Amino acid sequence: MNQSIGLVKTESVTFDVELKLESGRVLGPITLAYETYGTLNRDRSNAILVTHAWTGDAHAAGRHSEEDRKPGWWDDMIGPGKVLDTNRYFILCSNVIGSCKGSTGPTSLNPRTDRPYNLSFPVLMVRDMVRAQKLLLDHLNISSLVTVIGGSMGAMQALEWGILYPEVPRSIIPIAGTGRTSPMAIALNSLARQAIFNDPMWKKGNYKPEHPPADGMTLARAVGHVSFLSDASMHLKFGRRFSARDGLFDFFGRFEVERYLEYNGSSFVDRFDTNSFLYLAKALDLYDVAWNFDGLEEALTNLQCPSLWFAFTSDWLYPPSQTEEVVDVLTRLGKPVAYHLIDSDYGHDSFLVEPEKFTPLVVEFLDRLTSGA
Numbered sequence: 001m002n003q004s005i006g007l008v009k010t011e012s013v014t015f016d017v018e019l020k021l022e023s024g025r026v027l028g029p030i031t032l033a034y035e036t037y038g039t040l041n042r043d044r045s046n047a048i049l050v051t052h053a054w055t056g057d058a059h060a061a062g063r064h065s066e067e068d069r070k071p072g073w074w075d076d077m078i079g080p081g082k083v084l085d086t087n088r089y090f091i092l093c094s095n096v097i098g099s100c101k102g103s104t105g106p107t108s109l110n111p112r113t114d115r116p117y118n119l120s121f122p123v124l125m126v127r128d129m130v131r132a133q134k135l136l137l138d139h140l141n142i143s144s145l146v147t148v149i150g151g152s153m154g155a156m157q158a159l160e161w162g163i164l165y166p167e168v169p170r171s172i173i174p175i176a177g178t179g180r181t182s183p184m185a186i187a188l189n190s191l192a193r194q195a196i197f198n199d200p201m202w203k204k205g206n207y208k209p210e211h212p213p214a215d216g217m218t219l220a221r222a223v224g225h226v227s228f229l230s231d232a233s234m235h236l237k238f239g240r241r242f243s244a245r246d247g248l249f250d251f252f253g254r255f256e257v258e259r260y261l262e263y264n265g266s267s268f269v270d271r272f273d274t275n276s277f278l279y280l281a282k283a284l285d286l287y288d289v290a291w292n293f294d295g296l297e298e299a300l301t302n303l304q305c306p307s308l309w310f311a312f313t314s315d316w317l318y319p320p321s322q323t324e325e326v327v328d329v330l331t332r333l334g335k336p337v338a339y340h341l342i343d344s345d346y347g348h349d350s351f352l353v354e355p356e357k358f359t360p361l362v363v364e365f366l367d368r369l370t371s372g373a
Contacts, residue, residue: 004071005037005079005086008062012102015135022291025122029111032136033058033102034094037078038086040142047142048084049133049169050074050093051150051157054224054280055272057101060093076355083359088370089146094136096129096157098280100273103132107209107273118275119205124283125291126153130160137168146370149173149362151351152318153280156287159303159326163289166304171369173362175310175351178322179296180288185317188227189281192220196274205275217274218265225264230314230347289326300329306336308365310358312350313343338365 010033018028035058040047050060052073061078063071078084084091095103098121106121113120137143148158148169155177162172178185196202199216207213238257246253254262293299309327311320320341330337342357344350351358 003080005062005075007066008035008037008059008064008072010035010058010064010102013136013139015139017135019128019131019135021122021128022125023123027097027104027122027128029104030097030132030135031102031104031108032094032097032132034092034136035059035061035072036093037061037091038089040090040140044142045144046088046146047090047092047144048146049137049148049161050078050084050091051133051148051154051161052093052096053150053152053154054284055268055277056095056154057099058093058095058103059101061091073352077359083355083362084149092136092140092142094133096153096280097132098124098129098276098283100276105273106205106275106279121275121279123286124279126156126283126287127160127164127291129283130157130164133157133161134165134168143168145169147171147173147366149175151175152177152348153284156284156289159289159307162303162305162307163299164302166302169305171306171308171365172303173308173310173365174323175358176312176315176318176323176348177309178287178318179326180290180322181285182318182322185227186285188223188317189285192223192281193278195219195223196278202274205278207274209273212269212274214266214269217269217272217277218262220277221265221268222261225261227317228348230316230345232314232345233347233349233353236345296326296329297333300326300333300335303330303335306365306369307338308362309337309339310351310361311339311341312347313341314345315348315350317348 012033014031016029018026059072060074061072095101098105100107106117110117148161155174158172158174196216199213202213241256243254290296290299311323327339346353
C-alpha cells in the first residue's frame with residue numbers, strides 16, 4: 001500500500017571550496033540544499049539520486065508542515081511502496097547551484113563583496129551542477145548510487161553523472177531528455193530572456209527582490225510553459241473556450257488559455273527569482289554532453305552502467321528523435337541501454353502528468369538491477 005512520506009525537512013551544507021567551473025571561473029564557498037527520504041543501509045549501497053528540472057528544487061516528496069497545500073514535486077513517485085520505495089531505498093534530492101531554492105546562486109551573498117552576486121555570478125553548465133552534487137555525496141559518505149533519475153534538466157544531470165563519474169551510478173534513468181539543446185529550444189529561451197531584459201524593473205539584474213521585473217518574468221514563464229505543453233493537451237485543457245468574464249468582441253477579451261498563461265506566469269514571479277531563472281536557462285542552452293569531448297561517441301564511451309531512457313510522443317521541446325540520437329550511439333557502442341517511447345498527449349510535461357505510463361518499467365528495471373539480473 002502506497003503511503004505518504006509524511007513531514008520532511010530541507011537540510012543544507014556549505015563547502016568551503018573553490019569549485020572550478022567549465023567556464024574557467026571558480027565558485028566558492030558552495031551551499032547545497034537537499035532532502036533525504038528513507039534510510040541508508042549498513043553498506044551505504046541503497047541510495048538513489050533524484051535530479052530536478054529547470055525550476056524545481058530539493059523538495060521532491062512529503063510536506064514541510066501539516067498546513068502545506070501541496071507535497072513535493074515528485075510525491076507520487078517517492079515514498080513507502082511507491083516507485084522509489086523508501087522501504088528499500090535511500091532517496092536524495094539536492095537543489096542545483098544557480099537556483100534560488102537554498103543552494104548557491106545569483107541571490108546568494110558574494111563573500112568578496114557581502115552583496116548579492118546578481119549578474120556577477122558565473123555562467124554555469126549542467127556539468128558544474130553535477131560536480132557540486134558530488135561534493136554532497138562525498139559529505140554523506142555515499143560512494144555508489146543505485147541510479148540517478150530525473151526528467152528534462154534532471155535527465156541531463158543523470159547523463160552527466162554517468163559520463164563524469166562512471167564509477168558512482170550503477171544505472172541512470174534519463175526521462176524526457178536530450179544530448180544537446182536544439183536551436184528551437186534555445187530560440188524559445190531567447191524570447192523569454194528578451195521579455196525580462198525589456199522590463200525596466202530588471203535594471204540589468206540589480207532589481208530589488210521586493211520589486212522584481214514581474215511583467216517580464218510573467219511573459220518569460222508563459223513562453224516556457226507553452227513549450228512544456230502540446231497542441232493536444234491544450235485542446236484537452238482549454239479548447240477554444242472564451243473567458244466567461246470577457247465579452248467576445250471586447251478588444252482585450254481573452255481565451256481561457258490566455259488567462260491560464262497569465263495566471264501561471266504571475267504566480268511564478270512570487271516563487272522564483274528572475275536572475276536564477278535566467279542563469280538556469282543559459283545552462284540549458286549550453287548543454288551538450290559532447291562538450292570538451294571529440295564528439296558524441298567519445299563522450300558516451302565513458303558511460304559504463306545500464307541506462308533506461310524515456311521519451312514522449314507529443315514532446316516538441318525535447319522530441320523523441322533527440323533521445324533516440326543518444327540511444328542509437330549507445331547501442332552502436334554496445335552499451336547496456338533500454339529505450340521506451342511513451343504515447344502521451346501532454347507534451348514535455350508528460351513525465352509529471354502521466355507517470356503511471358512509464359513507472360512500471362522503472363520498477364522492473366530497478367528490481368532487475370538490485371537482484372543482480
